[in-house]
Amino acid sequence: MIVDFDKIEGFEWDSGNLDKNPQKHGVSNVESEQIFFNEPLIVSEDNFHSTEAEKRYFALGKTDNEKFLTIVFTLRKSLIRIISARKCQKRKRKYIMKKLKKIPKFRSESAEKKFWQKNDTSGFVDWDSARKVSFPNLKPSVRSISLRLPESMLNDLKVIANKKDIPYQSLMKIFISEKIKEEYLR
Numbered sequence: 001m002i003v004d005f006d007k008i009e010g011f012e013w014d015s016g017n018l019d020k021n022p023q024k025h026g027v028s029n030v031e032s033e034q035i036f037f038n039e040p041l042i043v044s045e046d047n048f049h050s051t052e053a054e055k056r057y058f059a060l061g062k063t064d065n066e067k068f069l070t071i072v073f074t075l076r077k078s079l080i081r082i083i084s085a086r087k088c089q090k091r092k093r094k095y096i097m098k099k100l101k102k103i104p105k106f107r108s109e110s111a112e113k114k115f116w117q118k119n120d121t122s123g124f125v126d127w128d129s130a131r132k133v134s135f136p137n138l139k140p141s142v143r144s145i146s147l148r149l150p151e152s153m154l155n156d157l158k159v160i161a162n163k164k165d166i167p168y169q170s171l172m173k174i175f176i177s178e179k180i181k182e183e184y185l186r
Helices: 020-025 029-034 090-096 109-118 151-164 168-185
Strands: 042-045 056-062 068-076 079-087
Touching: 020 029, 020 079, 029 068, 029 079, 151 168
Parallel strands: none
Antiparallel strands: 042 056, 056 068, 068 079
16 A cells, blocks of 8 residues: 555545434544544555545544544545544454553652563553654763863864864864774774
């Protein structure tokens, strides 16, 4: 299923699908839309009902009020057209939500720390839904220190830093970092 869901901008409601789901299945149009904004949302192609002209999809998800829904939909240009929306059968819910243990409320950071020292996260966190992230602007914590150097060593360091067009303090950090890595590799 290679579909660019990033281009979808809204929903298509008309006389053909506006009243059908609330009347037949007791699912409002607002609830039908909600599952597309909540996680987890699982979408699969409906190969049996798809045609060359129009692909159909299944969606399993939940509303803002934790009501699980199964939705059949299609895409028309940049809009989702909901074909059918109904309450999800209990056996399908396992595909939406794994039975995870509830993480207790902690009275303090110390209590939380003790809990995680004794418990593995795999029973409490759905790591299958985790994704890679990056923090491009994150900087490590730093601590100021006082360092005494012979003046001749400091002057040499400043000359080298000047040639490299960087502050001498930064050059010191580079040299120290390189030496630490070198020592760890031994």
